[in-house]
Every structure is written in C-alpha cells, then in structure tokens.
Amino acid sequence: MTSGDTLTGVSAAQLDSGMSKTLHNGLQILELLVHHPHGLSITEIAEAVGVHRTVAHRLVRTLEAHHLCRRDRFKRISLGAGLVRLAEPVEQDLRTLARPVLEELTDATRATAHLVVRENDEQVRMLMIVEPRRARMHVAFRPGQIDPIDRGSAGLAMLAALPPEPGERAEVGAARRRGFAVSYGEIAPSVIGVSAVVPGARTQTSVGLSLFEAPDEDEIGRAVLGAAERLSSMLR
C-alpha cells in the first residue's frame, strides 16, 4: 500500500486488471472528496486523481447527475446527498435497531460505542455513538472505516466466534473462552477496545466500546455482552 491512504487503516482501492478505469477514476473522486468537506475545484480534483482537467470535468458532471456530487455557487465540488440514499439500505435494519442499544451502552459506561460488521476479510464500522452524545466526531474512528479482520477487539471477537484455527492469535482463544474480546491500541494508538459478537445476525456483527483508560475488563465485558444479547434478541 504505497499510496492513497490518509487515515488509519483506510485503504484506497487499487486499479487492478479486469477493472474499469473510467469507473475507478470516478469512484476515486468520491473517495477524494471524503477528505475534503469544504469542497474542491475541478482543477484540484484533476491533479489529485491524476487525470486531465476535462476528464475530471466529465466525471464530475456524471456524478452530479446522480446527485453524488454537488457544486456550490463558487463551483466547488463536494459530496452530494444522493449518497445517503445509496448508503441507507446498507444494513439498515441492523443500524436502526442497534442505535438505541448503543446509546444505552454509552450512557452506562461513558465510553464510545461501536457497531461493526464483517465484510469478507475486513471489518467495517457501521455506527458510532460518542460521549458526549451531541459531539461532532473528530476522533480516530469514523463510520464506514474499513480495517483488516484480524485487528482490534471487534475483529478478534468475530474470529473467536468461529471454530479455532491453527495459527490464530492467543487473544482469539482468550476471547472465545470469555465471550468478549479486548484489544490494546491495535487500530488507534492507546485506544482500548472491548467487543462481543451479536448472535444471530445475518452477517457477522459485533458491538463494542472504545476506552482510553484500562478498564475492569470483566465489568466492561459484561456490559458489552449484555448489549450484544439485547441487540440479538431484537433481531428475531
């Protein structure tokens, strides 16, 4: 991974053979705009993506027609509202049901609660409730963030929910015995994670907490397990 990632563990897609270059470039524009909330000009986009200005222009027009980009009155381009329509069906029920559970968990523990789902060999953060609740999220994690499956408490918990593998990390075995996983600074430095899987979800799912100080693992683990159980029962 020699290029393209500006945030922790967020890998930019590489143009591989058997992929469409034009579509790839268009999507790269979207991913670029994620990191520029105040918008970019056509020229800046063209430079960043590495295409000719007129090419960027055409791609932006196309994205705009789909409401995936918008242009303010100064022609600066930012992400468009059509994206929320596209994102809305993604694990919709799960997110709707999980929100009150996470809020409860956050209120009980004064820590940031997460909902994470597995996607192949990676884990995706789907929902976060921070404390205090109305804070804007300037933290290391963001919804939609993608990390490898074998890192962090959420990933460990998911691996522990499967049958033991020969070369698995010791933490996975510990998580399997305890029912919840703990990790220290694996995804963000000095952030401690405690997670448990949600039984019965269609795709592997976990609920977890982020802490900045070493917790009473058993107490926090019980809270997380309780939240996972509660969410699990709502899924039926």
Next chain:
Amino acid sequence: MTSGDTLTGVSAAQLDSGMSKTLHNGLQILELLVHHPHGLSITEIAEAVGVHRTVAHRLVRTLEAHHLCRRDRFKRISLGAGLVRLAEPVEQDLRTLARPVLEELTDATRATAHLVVRENDEQVRMLMIVEPRRARMHVAFRPGQIDPIDRGSAGLAMLAALPPEPGERAEVGAARRRGFAVSYGEIAPSVIGVSAVVPGARTQTSVGLSLFEAPDEDEIGRAVLGAAERLSSMLR
C-alpha cells in the same frame, strides 16, 4: 421524467451528452441495487442496466474493489459498506445535531419528523425519525429521497424563505406570512406536511412533520417552528 423511477418522485439520472457512459452505467448499478436489498446476480444486473454480462462483471468488480458492492457466498451482489463512509460526511454536523431535535419533536407530536436540505432545484430528505422510534421504515419516504423544490411543505417553506417571486404559488405567500408551510398530499398521497426552515444553516434546510390526519395547523406549526429555532441555535 419518462423512465426509471420506481418510487415517488425519485428520478433516475439520464445519460446526457457530456457524461461518461461507463461511469454512468456503474452508478446505475448502485441505484439499481437500492431497490434490491436481497441482492442480484451478475446476469440480472446486466439485463436491468442494459449492458453485456461481461461488462456488468467488470463494473461490479470495480465497485467491489471500492467496497461499494459486496457479494455473498452465493455470488449475489448487494450494496457494500463503503457507501456509509462516502455518505457519512454529507451534512454530517447538521444530521448529528438535528437528530435529538427531531426525536424531541416526534415524541411531542407522535408524528414522523424530517430533516430536508435543498440541493439546487431539488430537496433531499436527510433524516427521518418515525413513531414508534424503533420501527423499520417501510413508509413512502426514505432518507436520500429527492423531490422537486416546489412540492411538499419542506419545499414550500424554503421557497417562502426567499424574496417573493412573481409566479409563485399562493401557498408560498401564506407560508411566508406564517413562518411555516403546510401541504396536503403533494409528495405522498394523503400525507400532510408541516415544515419550517432552519435559519442560519449553510444550505437551505427545513425541519418538518408528516401527519395522516388534518392537524391543528397553528399548534403543530408552533412545535415545528420551535424545533427549527432550537436546531438553528445549535448551529452557531
């Protein structure tokens, strides 16, 4: 608008000259998948979008590399979690701050609360809180839904926030006098809308309610105006 819309007012983007056909096709796949939560096969996608199977295959591979699609173990394709990363920055602060305000409004009125922002000549529904709160949303409205600016209470309220236009609808003038707009069945049949703009938002924004029975307009209007005011004060 002769083709492509399956839901109320949701218009599919047309391939216009000056647009990239490949990117357009790729995005069409995403929009198609919105309506198929259980996934589609490559062949079904190819048919629906009107491209050759191998073309669809390549497009899907590209989308997949960007985590915009995922394939389950039976090769069925559905929307991927990368979309929540893309959607997350869209009006992020506004949505974060508006949620508690909308929840309060819903609890007070037992009606569905909406947050709507303007995008050029269209309005986009950004957030909805339904009553009961944990219900899955099977209603006529969905987050991300796009409607023309001159329909429904949210649009009327936004138009009323601008200087009077010569040919404007009478309802706009009424909304301008009262400070909030009311509409009867303009977006979804027999659904009554009451909306007020949020002063001070970067893009024109409104807060509103959906009702199924004719309300006491002044009472509901006061509640909506209060919510808009509260949200407005949080933006500063």
Next chain:
DNA sequence: CACACAGCGTGCGATATTAGCACACACGCC
C-alpha cells in the same frame, strides 16, 4: 475603466479503453 489572468466549459480528432464474442469452469439438478 481596461487589461490581464486564472479557472471553467465545450467541440473535435487520435488513441487507448471498452464492448462483446467464444470458450473454460464451477455448481446444482435431474
């Protein structure tokens, strides 16, 4: 006020990318 400048938008040909074919493969079903 006129000028220059920077960035945006649009035709139009050369070219590289894509479209579609033909085939091989995997899987489930009779």
Next chain:
DNA sequence: GGCGTGTGTGCTAATATCGCACGCTGTGTG
C-alpha cells in the same frame, strides 16, 4: 454421469474516452 445455468477470462473490433485548442466568465490590478 450428463445436462443446464450462471460465472470468470482472453482476445479483437469498435467505440467511448482522452487530451488539445479554443471561447467564456469572473476576479484582481494597474
């Protein structure tokens, strides 16, 4: 075991794209 459906992969023709050149708009400056 054979068949049928659906997926994945080289390869060439064809076509959509790329990038150039030009005109435009709006902004800052002498």
